[in-house]
Amino acid sequence: MESAAGTSARFSSAVSGHPGDARLSPQPGSSSQPRPRAQRAPWLGIGLIAAGAFALEMAVSARYGYARDELYFLSAGHHLAFGYVDQPPLAPLLARITAAVTGNTLAGFRVLPALCLAALVVLTAAMSRLLGAGRTGQLLAALAAATCGEYLAAMHELTTTTPDFVFWAVTLLLVTRLLASGDPRWWAAIGGCIGAASEAKWNIVFLAAALAACFVATDARRLLRSRYLVLGCAIAAALAAPDVIWQAAHGWPSFDVFRSLQGAAGHNRAVFWPGQVLFTGLALTPLWVTGLAWSLRSAAARRFRPVAVACAIAIALQFVLGGKAYYPGAAYTFLFAAGSVPLERWLAARKPLASRIRPAALMGTAMLASGAIILPAALPVLPARALHAVPLQKINYDLAETIAWPRQVALVAHEYDSLPGPLRRQTTILAGNYGEAGAIDRYGPGLGLPQAYSGANNFWLWGPPPAADSAAIAVNMDPAFLRREFTHVRLVATFRNGLGVSDDEQGAQIFLATGLKSSWARAWPAFRDYS
Numbered sequence: 350m351e352s353a354a355g356t357s358a359r360f361s362s363a364v365s366g367h368p369g370d371a372r373l374s375p376q377p378g379s380s381s382q383p384r385p386r387a388q389r390a391p392w393l394g395i396g397l398i399a400a401g402a403f404a405l406e407m408a409v410s411a412r413y414g415y416a417r418d419e420l421y422f423l424s425a426g427h428h429l430a431f432g433y434v435d436q437p438p439l440a441p442l443l444a445r446i447t448a449a450v451t452g453n454t455l456a457g458f459r460v461l462p463a464l465c466l467a468a469l470v471v472l473t474a475a476m477s478r479l480l481g482a483g484r485t486g487q488l489l490a491a492l493a494a495a496t497c498g499e500y501l502a503a504m505h506e507l508t509t510t511t512p513d514f515v516f517w518a519v520t521l522l523l524v525t526r527l528l529a530s531g532d533p534r535w536w537a538a539i540g541g542c543i544g545a546a547s548e549a550k551w552n553i554v555f556l557a558a559a560l561a562a563c564f565v566a567t568d569a570r571r572l573l574r575s576r577y578l579v580l581g582c583a584i585a586a587a588l589a590a591p592d593v594i595w596q597a598a599h600g601w602p603s604f605d606v607f608r609s610l611q612g613a614a615g616h617n618r619a620v621f622w623p624g625q626v627l628f629t630g631l632a633l634t635p636l637w638v639t640g641l642a643w644s645l646r647s648a649a650a651r652r653f654r655p656v657a658v659a660c661a662i663a664i665a666l667q668f669v670l671g672g673k674a675y676y677p678g679a680a681y682t683f684l685f686a687a688g689s690v691p692l693e694r695w696l697a698a699r700k701p702l703a704s705r706i707r708p709a710a711l712m713g714t715a716m717l718a719s720g721a722i723i724l725p726a727a728l729p730v731l732p733a734r735a736l737h738a739v740p741l742q743k744i745n746y747d748l749a750e751t752i753a754w755p756r757q758v759a760l761v762a763h764e765y766d767s768l769p770g771p772l773r774r775q776t777t778i779l780a781g782n783y784g785e786a787g788a789i790d791r792y793g794p795g796l797g798l799p800q801a802y803s804g805a806n807n808f809w810l811w812g813p814p815p816a817a818d819s820a821a822i823a824v825n826m827d828p829a830f831l832r833r834e835f836t837h838v839r840l841v842a843t844f845r846n847g848l849g850v851s852d853d854e855q856g857a858q859i860f861l862a863t864g865l866k867s868s869w870a871r872a873w874p875a876f877r878d879y880s
Contacts, residue, residue: 420787432595486693496720516546517679533575540581544588614671624674632719640688804876836864
């Protein structure tokens with residue numbers, strides 16, 4: 350039986366690229382870079398893993414309901430623009446196209462995010478192959494992406510995070526390809542990907558800045574002396590320009606949003622590092638830590654070191670700035686891929702269990718078990734009512750924010766229909782946040798409700814209500830504020846989701862406000878809430 354010291358030495362040599370593994374160590378007179386493998390990639394296995402991830406997402410795609418942000422993007426998709434108060438234009442555009450193509454169904458709306466999870470699986474496996482992983486390593490890298498709790502949760506919904514994660518992964522793959530080949534023509538594709546990502550979420554700036562710093566600080570700086578880098582920068586700038594121009598033309602409202610988000614920076618920092626472990630998974634945390642260590646220590650990984658360090662910097666930057674724990678999540682695609690290289694070789698040196706069970710199979714089982722543990726917090730696999738007894742929304746906020754929207758809109762419709770005809774004809778619908786306004790826009794037409802108005806983010810720009818309206822059904826708004834703008838304010842209903850689940854809408858009050866004290870044109874600026 351192998352000693353504990355021998356086991357430790359073998360794993361250490363696998364991580365560091367020490368000659369303890371002949372396949373990993375450079376031969377005399379040869380480059381320290383890993384040789385391309387002649388064997389074919391296990392695309393069938395990778396495809397099956399990707400298909401399984403897609404199928405899991407679709408199986409629960411319509412189990413609860415739309416997320417708050419999805420309802421917002423559905424509304425934004427009917428007001429297409431080159432920019433929005435709180436995000437670039439890609440997510441609303443995708444929401445509009447998806448809803449139109451799939452018949453405006455919830456399950457259809459979730460097809461694109463599920464496909465994006467499958468894409469993360471394939472992209473992670475592709476990166477591992479470039480880094481030197483064999484067939485087993487590539488399969489493990491693919492399985493890591495498929496069982497990562499953060500990816501399962503983020504790719505369940507169509508939000509800005511969905512394309513953002515994919516663009517990060519593609520960018521990391523392209524940069525890895527650039528370093529593997531030394532061909533500067535990859536800069537054009539990298540610039541195009543970063544530019545497209547900037548139209549999904551501004552988050553890509555952190556990765557781009559980290560990559561730039563790491564190229565300057567390492568031997569990879571030789572690749573910066575290329576006209577293709579200039580071309581890539583020009584492509585990125587051209588793609589990012591529409592949103593930047595929109596922001597400038599509207600007084601940079603995104604700065605107000607950022608200042609508001611900083612109010613939660615302290616909490617975000619407190620939960621950030623535990624979140625990196627919890628969101629990736631107990632079995633995957635050692636994998637990405639090993640991937641980072643191998644990238645920093647191994648001679649075989651030296652040329653790819655700028656990517657690994659950039660991923661670490663991007664993660665650390667979000668911590669320093671007080672970003673949410675999931676913001677840099679796509680960086681783990683590269684770290685999973687990197688970790689699969691030494692992991693594969695370490696597992697290959699282990700003896701089968703009971704002379705028949707391969708160590709790689711045990712590792713795969715551990716990944717599946719890790720994903721299964723986090724699954725109830727990542728996806729709506731439990732009945733919604735279970736969130737009352739097991740508040741998993743404390744881990745994944747969106748779980749509880751996807752329930753009972755039609756019920757809330759039905760309550761608003763009941764109060765609206767209860768108004769006398771003359772009053773109803775001059776009554777508008779006001780919502781305290783963009784989720785409520787989006788829900789009314791999504792479900793309200795079927796119940797005879799007029800368009801919803803709100804001061805929240807881009808909804809404020811789509812206002813004010815019609816000048817002829819002098820009354821309002823106000824959902825979840827401060828009654829003291831309403832009394833400043835209306836003569837009479839009366840509580841008419843309180844919303845309950847019927848499941849006893851604690852979320853942002855549980856207990857929301859609905860008011861009838863009459864006697865608008867001024868015109869909407871004069872009152873509307875006070876309603877603005879960029880947050």
